[in-house]
Amino acid sequence: MSCRIRVLSSVVCLLLLLLVSFTQAELRRRAFTGASGATAANKFSSRVVGGEVSDVKAAPYQVSLQNSYGNHFCGGVIIHDQYVVTAASCLAGLRKNNVKVVTTTYNDWGLDGWEYAVEEIIPHCNFDQPLYHNDIALIKTKTLFAYDEVTQNITVAPLEDLVEGEKLTMYGWGSTSAAGDFEWELRQVDLSYVPTEKCNATYGGTADLDLGHLCAVGRVGAGACHGDAGGPLVDSQGRLVGVGNWGVPCGHGFPDIFARLSFYYSWIQSTINGCSIS
Numbered sequence: 001m002s003c004r005i006r007v008l009s010s011v012v013c014l015l016l017l018l019l020v021s022f023t024q025a026e027l028r029r030r031a032f033t034g035a036s037g038a039t040a041a042n043k044f045s046s047r048v049v050g051g052e053v054s055d056v057k058a059a060p061y062q063v064s065l066q067n068s069y070g071n072h073f074c075g076g077v078i079i080h081d082q083y084v085v086t087a088a089s090c091l092a093g094l095r096k097n098n099v100k101v102v103t104t105t106y107n108d109w110g111l112d113g114w115e116y117a118v119e120e121i122i123p124h125c126n127f128d129q130p131l132y133h134n135d136i137a138l139i140k141t142k143t144l145f146a147y148d149e150v151t152q153n154i155t156v157a158p159l160e161d162l163v164e165g166e167k168l169t170m171y172g173w174g175s176t177s178a179a180g181d182f183e184w185e186l187r188q189v190d191l192s193y194v195p196t197e198k199c200n201a202t203y204g205g206t207a208d209l210d211l212g213h214l215c216a217v218g219r220v221g222a223g224a225c226h227g228d229a230g231g232p233l234v235d236s237q238g239r240l241v242g243v244g245n246w247g248v249p250c251g252h253g254f255p256d257i258f259a260r261l262s263f264y265y266s267w268i269q270s271t272i273n274g275c276s277i278s
């Protein structure tokens with residue numbers, strides 16, 4: 001796979017390739033993470049297409065996951081004073097010392113923000129077993145988040161009560177076009193909930209989809225794109241219902257696939273509260 005990012009340095013390019021190296025195309029579409037350009041047309045990296053720039057306080061729970069060079073590679077969501085939830089695929093192969101959680105960016109990931117060092121990366125133990133399943137991870141930061149008007153936690157939806165067509169909003173710094181670079185400003189786009197069975201039919205029936213996934217679709221030209229992995233999908237009550245996983249990126253009319261937070265609720269709770277068997 002060649003790296004076609006023009007703007008980013010080759011070092012960053014390499015890192016991005018590392019991030020996306022676990023899969024090649026066919027129907028399978030992986031992580032929102034990764035490179036832009038034709039070769040990665042089926043991977044979400046981190047951009048919302050067809051959306052609009054978010055208000056500064058729209059998503060105070062959104063964080064930017066950055067490498068040691070300060071480059072954004074995935075979104076994440078503050079769900080607790082010391083924990084962020086994201087996609088496990090965002091963190092595959094990364095050491096905790098090479099990941100920073102960045103908050104208070106006033107929605108521009110390139111601006112100064114607070115950096116939090118990582119204490120522990122906790123991917124779901126069945127991540128990628130089978131392939132593309134359980135793509136969820138928690139990051140424990142070394143210190144507690146300092147909350148302010150642009151840094152807050154979000155409540156995770158504990159139960160599944162979505163109805164077909166329900167409006168859900170996703171946020172991300174991903175590209176705004178398939179070949180585009182990451183946006184500096186956080187963008188948001190409205191999607192609507194697609195029940196799993198219908199979603200599966202849209203994808204022609206794929207074993208890649210299971211009950212831990214949540215599908216949401218935008219109008220053609222709107223949806224997740226490169227760089228939106230790990231970012232939040234929020235319902236109208238302001239609860240976190242999904243984090244970005246995979247799909248046919250950049251608004252081609254296929255549903256975007258998220259990890260379904262209600263499905264992983266007890267895993268999240270027991271991991272954070274220390275009741276898990278280790």
Ligand SMILES: *[C@@H]1O[C@H](CO)[C@@H](O)[C@H](O)[C@H]1NC(C)=O
Nearest residue numbers: 079080081082147152153154
């Ligand atoms: C979320 O933040 C509020 C303060 O804004 C705090 O009282 C609450 O304990 C936090 N929730 C979690 C799960 O950390």
Ligand SMILES: *[C@@H]1O[C@H](CO)[C@@H](O)[C@H](O)[C@H]1NC(C)=O
Nearest residue numbers: 196200205206207209210211
């Ligand atoms: C989607 O369809 C495939 C093929 O029929 C099946 O293996 C898979 O279990 C289905 N997924 C869900 C979540 O129903």
